Amino acid sequence: MKVIDTVLNVLWLLLCGIWMALGYFLAGIVCCIFIITIPFGIASFRIAGYVLWPFGRTTVERPDAGAPSCVGNVIWLVFAGWWLVLAHIATAIALAVTIIGIPFAWANLKLIPISLMPLGREVVSTDEKFGGR
Template sequence: MKTLLNIIWVIFSGLWLAIGYYIAGIICCILIVTIPWGIASFRIGNYALWPFGREVVETRSAGIGATLGNIIWLIVAGVWLAIGHVVTSIPLFLSIIGIPLGWANLKLIPVSLMPLGKEIVDSNTVLPRYQQR
């Protein structure tokens, strides 16, 4: 079922959202100082391309640097990517088949706003390890 949802997702919204993250990542890597944001953007772009069956968890080792980096990301790119998720989710909610895809879009908003200090894990095998902490 996850594979089918991911295929439908790629067709209707995942490809465009992933391209947006990849463009943000390329811009961040070109500016050299912002390479950590570029790497986070590529990571989230891969998650936006194939989200079902994976979850976003916070890493405990993230410190003040991740917080400051998230504030800068929020101002520069996070708001625009979150708006892209909202705009993409609205037409998906209009059909019954698109409702899970709309929820997946909304699930991506927190990580698009604050990407540093987050890790994307497989929800079936790795997630119980993070819940025990």
């Protein structure tokens, strides 16, 4: 399964991963300019790594996330989340034009929830989510 994940990740990286990760990285830099928005920048950098190499990994809710994460997600949604969602949708449409790009377009659409509400979530290996091996 790891070989398949690697092949999918390399194709993803070439087709859209670099550009989407750059978008998150840019959002992280903008958020880190202001001291108060550094947590948003850190979340954006974390998602950039996930978007760069997504297959074989997933996101799960952090058990210690509470009301501050919820409030932060609303702020994130207003200032950065919807821009990133638009980028995911545009990339998915471009990928869906080709037959080989359809699965990657679908994967791109699956990344929209994490781009809308990244706080209170962490990226883990799919093995960890289901109890490891």
